[in-house]
Amino acid sequence: MATAENTLAFSGGWEYAPAPESTDHIEVASRYGLFIDGDFVRPEKGRYFDTINPATEERLSRVALAGPEDVDKAVKAARKAYSSVWSRMKPAERGKYIFRIARMLQERAREFAAIESLDGGKPIRESRDIDIPLAAAHFFYYAGWADKLEYAFPGRRPRPLGVAGQVIPWNFPLLMAAWKIAPALAAGNTVVLKPAETTPLTALKLAELIADAGLPPGVVNIVTGAGDTGSAIVEHPGVNKVAFTGSTAVGKRIQKALAGGRKSYTLELGGKAANIVFADAAIDQAVEGIVNGIFFNQGHVCCAGSRLFVQESVADEVVEKLSQRMETLIVGDPLDKNTDIGAINSKMQLDKIRDYLKVGEAEGGSLHQASGKLPRKGYWCRPAFFTGVSQSSRVVQEEIFGPVLAIQTFRTFDEALEKANNTPYGLSGGVWTDKGAKIFRMTQGLKAGVVWANTFNKFDPTSPFGGYKESGVGREGGLHGLDAYLRLGE
Amino acid sequence: MATAADRVPVAKTYKIYIDGKFPRTESGRYLAINDKRGALLANVCRSSRKDFRNAVVAARKAQPGWAKASAYLRGQILYRIAEMLEGRREQFVAELRAGGVTAKAAEQDVDRSIDRLIYFAGWADKYQQVFSAVNPVSSSHFNFSVLEPMGVVAIIAPDEPGLLGLVSNIAPAIAGGNTLVALASETEPLSAISFAEVLHASDVPAGVVNILSGLKSELIEHFASHMDVNAVVCCEGGRKQRRQVQTLAAENVKRTVFRIDTDWRDAGALNPYLIRDTQEVKTTWHPIGV
Amino acid sequence: MGTNANRADAAVGFPDLSRVPPVDEVGVNERVARFQSRSIKKASKVEALKCILSMIDLTTLEGQDTPGKVRQLCQKAIHLHDAMPGLPHVAAVCVYPNMVAVAKEALRGTDINIASVATAFPSGMSSLDLKLDDTRMAVEAGASEIDMVISRGAFLAGEYRYVFDEIVAVKEACGDAHLKVILETGELRTLDRVRRASELAMHAGADFIKTSTGKIQPAATMQVTLVMLQAIRDFFASTGRMVGMKPAGGISNAKLAIHYLVMLKETLGNAWMTPEWFRFGASSLANDVLMQLEKQATGVYQSADYFSKD
Incomplete structure (x- = not known):
């Protein structure tokens, strides 16, 4: 036990000088629209909200607030892209688009890391060494599944579900977007994704990247807003599958909102490990x-x-x-x-x-x-x-x-x-x-x-993640994470 | 002039099956089951929420032991159930026929039920190998994902076919290490209840399978809402029931599985995905080092 | 609780090896990676570089060593880079026993310590008597620090008591000289053994524990050094006695040495951040540190041609 004589002293002495990551290379627009059908568009009602830097309480940007009419537009764009392009594309070609996203994310990793830390408050060491590389790895992993799905489910013929509505939290903004979008696209679905209202920027930067990658318009749509926008996605009749990561309380509300319907869902909820x-x-x-x-x-x-x-x-x-x-x-x-x-x-x-x-x-x-x-x-x-x-x-x-x-x-x-x-x-x-x-x-x-x-908090794209009991339904990551985005017909 | 029968037949009392015993319903209420001409065949228990509660307690108690039983043992017990059912084949055919099923259909259903048990007996020590994974993570860790039973499963069995539908849902659940409470067919319950006697004689540990008879309209809400049930498998009901089940299930994020349109006589009902439906995936990490 | 007062009575008895905690290699690697991800810039880098210089045991341990070579080394120890005023001198020079007298003469009038390896360095494959004579000879010639090697063969054979007793005996032969105990971690191979050998050495009275002779690869690594620092911390917590740490061999550039300092600070805290409690056993580290200091001062990347080798 510690006593006066044998306590270690850590404060004072040699200290580390500030070593700030440069932000010269990042571009954050003063305002962001909604990414629908391949373009950034104004929200129908013209409303925007601030996203701030929690370390300084200063505004970083203004972000569109999507209403039900905007969500409807996004879902329709996703449906059109699903029926006319994405579900008809050769799986191998679909996979190449996803590989391309992975590669471009690796190239722009530094910018994404800085923005992730600015918008969400997480240390740059983590955004740089964990969040962004893992997000890129996730796209890379699922890209390769696109033309191999029948090997994942013996005896079944897997088919995509259609439009996936995805709502993600503020703790790992880009990584959660990757966890949601990558398997959805690999399985042949199109996506409407809502990032959390306090951390929308890296998802919007991802939208820019996806546009640069030349993905067909409407395959990925990113709409910003708070809980109401999330509900509009979850409850939209044109959505075939709901994927949510967030609190158990909201997860239960979603489960109830979906009760009786035909939408499949996966929920990644709370924990107390x-x-x-x-x-x-x-x-x-x-x-x-x-x-x-x-x-x-x-x-x-x-x-x-x-x-x-x-x-x-x-x-x-x-x-x-x-x-x-x-x-x-x-x-x-x-x-x-x-x-x-x-x-x-x-x-x-x-x-x-x-x-x-x-x-x-x-x-x-x-x-x-x-x-x-x-x-x-x-x-x-x-x-x-x-x-x-x-x-x-x-x-x-x-x-x-x-x-x-x-x-x-x-x-x-x-x-x-x-x-x-x-x-x-x-x-x-x-x-x-x-x-x-x-x-x-x-x-x-x-x-x-x-x-x-003998370890803790390790993550990998190949490793399934998800909860028992009130911590959620379904798995994300790995082979098992494909399941949520497919219909397993005979 | 009519003569008295040589011998008065002894009618069977159909009771429910909880924790390896055959109690009557605590409600003291019964449902009359008639043959196709409307004559009384038997009274069956109209199980109450308390019967269900008792059954869940039994299933929970049996859960750790059954989940830990070796896959080989679970397979052997499923096989044993099939053997016992084969041995009482004529009884089950007669029971189905009494309920209005044609002779041919009754024989086919009993045969299919036996064969289905054999099918899942064979899966007990194989599905894990089909659905598990060793995941090639980038760091210096050994990482693998295995299936584990969800725990206590509540099953609303299909009304039709009464025996085959029940067997087709019980077998994959217990092959996968779950314990369960099943509500037997409302319209053809007799053979289902008799099936409990087969289970009882087949080395199935007490509490692993519990079978109730009664009315879905009364029991479904309790099946869906009980906080100590991990999953509900529902083979009956329309959109309204589905909504009710899923709404109540949300209270403890219960897993819901709907098998409404399944043709239980079809070969499509033979697949290991029925086992997987009531399995969780657990992923374990461990460092690789000296 | 023990005290730090009496070094001669430093042995605290044979350790209960059953209580030595296991070490997980992957976890150690992860912790080391965290130290390496620290970014040390500007003023804190200059401070670190000077601190490193003051902690160096400038070393020559070769069969071809001559009095001339040793004198040159001592000159370097005194005049690290006179073009740059305000530099500290190194902590010690480290030589073979037969060179101690030469070094003593060359370092007269400075407070640079003379360290000598002893005990049939580097293999330690000799009798205890010869090892003790070796030690006494170095001390009598003027060494104030003795770097001994443990008997790795005996350690690997499980003869922990033999290893312990040998250290106790050498410690006694040292008299007032400080004893650094070299574990030769490259021959112990596992971190579990490094931890166990550290416990033996400290309990037997080591003033310092040291990773390597420099003759076996791998020599010092951040992994083994971390495990040894943690052993020192736990020994301090249970006895109140501070033990010093000396990674030796393989630390040839300033960046790596700074990572060692980060590790030292975050494991043992400020009290160990002095040459009294931490040393780098190195021959080429000093010049790289000097080049980095010059770069910090001038903003211009440096060439080795402008820094004297010995």
């Missing part, structure tokens, strides 16, 4: 996994390892090491290459996180937050964890979607597994132990769609 550390784990790597699990992308991650379970015999050590490690996390300017934790995505989200910090303390939890300076303007939250909380605490049960970890201890394997599964969610889970047999028993026992053993 257990990250379980056994005493025999590689402790330093486990601590790093805990950090990646909860502080990656400011904790705005549906699969975040937000519930930590540590075996009692190493609990003090793990908590001490975690708090030491948190002192080395740099919170601040998302465009600085050394920033580990960027800006909270919006004022609304920051308020919600702050509420939970109060709730946790009111419930008797003990709050620990990293020290360190925060910028004056913008939306920020120091990395935090609670100890002294239990399964009955709200900060243990509810998805906070911020850099806030709830720590509990356990004694036995069965206790850990039972507590881990004692939640309505089931998106992901983590287990840390040096014993192979124990890993497999735990990964089998966890009711979750993705289980990271």
Whole structure:
């Protein structure tokens, strides 16, 4: 345990000078229309809304607000493109268009990364090393499936569904667009996609890229707006398939809105993942996994390892090491290459996180937050964890979607597994132990769609992702992610 | 002048099947099942929401054990069910005929039911190999996706064909490690209920399959809304029922599977995708290092 | 809790090796990649470069070493690049035992330390008696730091007690000289063994733990150094005694050395960011650091022709 004599000092001393990513090379228009039928068009009602930089609270651009009439136009464009071009195109040619998108995204990666960090607040290190490369990889992976679909589903003859209506969240704006658009196009569908209202810019830049790539007009349509625009897409009778990533509450509303209809749907919803550390784990790597699990992308991650379970015999050590490690996390300017934790995505989200910090303390939890300076303007939250909380605490049960970890201890394997599964969610889970047999028993026992053993928050286009229970329906990524965009006829 | 029969036949009491036992419905209410001339064949239980609740409790309790049972064992048990049904073939043919099915159709349906069990018995240790994947991720990790049972499945079996429809939905669900509660055909329930006796005699652990009889109009909302049911498979109903089921299912993001237009006598009903319908995909990552 | 006061009594007993945590290689690689993604610019780069210079053990360990060569090396240690005022000098020169006297003479009047390898360096394949004599000879000739090698063969054979006792004995033979214990990580092969050997060395009284002799590839890597730094941190947490760290071999350019400093700062904090607790064992690193410093000062990329080799 830490005492005055053997505490490590991380503040002061040698510090990293600011290392801001240049933004000279990026082009953000002052205003964006709706990308419908291959062109940027004015919204019918002429309404626009601001998208701001959460690190400075300054406006980046004005973006069209799509009403039902705009959504209708987009769906009709998608339908026309589906019937007249995309579904008739040779699959191999379809695939080549998608490969082309992947390649162009790689070429423009630097610009996309900077805009992603400007608009959403995530550190440039993550946009540069994770979001944008993974988005390009996703297009590259699914491109190759376009002319091989019959090999994915033995004994079936897969056919596209038609028009896919897709609504995505603000935590991984471009990556989620890629997760949605790439398999849809590869399977032969056309798309109407709505990015989140706080992070529309990279989707609009993707629209520009798609136009540059020469995709036939109407194959991909991108409409911007908030919840009402999303509802208009989901409920539009011309949409054959709905794909949504977002909160469980909205997911349930969508499931109800679609009830009785013939639209198929996939939902990627919330989570409250257990990250379980056994005493025999590689402790330093486990601590790093805990950090990646909860502080990656400011904790705005549906699969975040937000519930930590540590075996009692190493609990003090793990908590001490975690708090030491948190002192080395740099919170601040998302465009600085050394920033580990960027800006909270919006004022609304920051308020919600702050509420939970109060709730946790009111419930008797003990709050620990990293020290360190925060910028004056913008939306920020120091990395935090609670100890002294239990399964009955709200900060243990509810998805906070911020850099806030709830720590509990356990004694036995069965206790850990039972507590881990004692939640309505089931998106992901983590287990840390040096014993192979124990890993497999735990990964089998966890009711979750993705289980990271001795690692956490890893993503790959080939790897299916999606939840059990209230964390969603269906999978995205990999061979299994094709399923959602196909009708499997005989 | 009529003479008294040599012997008065003993009529069968049709009860429901929960947790490996044959209770009467707790509602104390019954439905009359008539033959095609309108004469009473038997009374069957008009199961209540509490019967359903008890059945879900039993299914949940049996879930971990059945999910953990080896694929080989699940296959053998499905095969055993087929053996037992074959052994009582004449009884089931007679029961179907009594309900108005022609002799030929009754024989074909029983034969198909037996063969379907064999079909899915064979799949029990193979579908995983067909639908799983090792995913070639770019980082230094071993990554694989496997199927796991969704858990407790509630099945609204097709009214027609009563036996074959039930068997065609039970077999893939349990081959895949799910436990289930099935509502038998409303119009042809007798053979379905008798099928529970076959299950009972076939090494199927208690609670793995639970069979109720009763009215869809009363029970469907509970099948769809129960928070401890993971998936609902619905083989009956129009758009209205579909809306009702999906709306209620949303409360716990229950998976819904509709098999409305399936011709259960057709060879198209023989496929492993019926197993996959009630499976989740789980993906596991592990580093590769020294 | 132990204290940091008495170095001679540094051994804290044979460690409970069952409590040594396992190490996951892929996780270590990922953490190292994070250090390498730090961008060190401008003032913080200059500060780092100077810090690196002051941490260098300028080394020559060759069969062809002569008094002339060693004197030249010592001259370089004193006059790193006189064209650039305000530079620190290196921490030490590191030579074979029979060159210690030459170095002592050449460094007279400076506070540059003299480090000597000993204990049948680099293989360590000799008797304990000879190793102790080797150590005493170097100390008597004027070495204030002894870089010993552990018996890797014994370690790999599981004879941990033998390895431990040998370090304890050499430590005693060192007297007031600081002991750096070389694990030769390139022969241990796995990070688990690196961690275990670090524990043995620290418990046996090492003042420093050091990665490599420079004679075996791979020599120092950021991966093994991270594992050793974490062992030092945990040893400090449980005993209160600071142990120093010396990666050696293969660190030949400034950029890589800066990444080591980032790793040091984020693992052990500010207290270790001095030559007292961290050294680079290197022969060609100094000139690359000097070139980078010149570039920072002038904005012009440099040529090796303008920096003296020895």
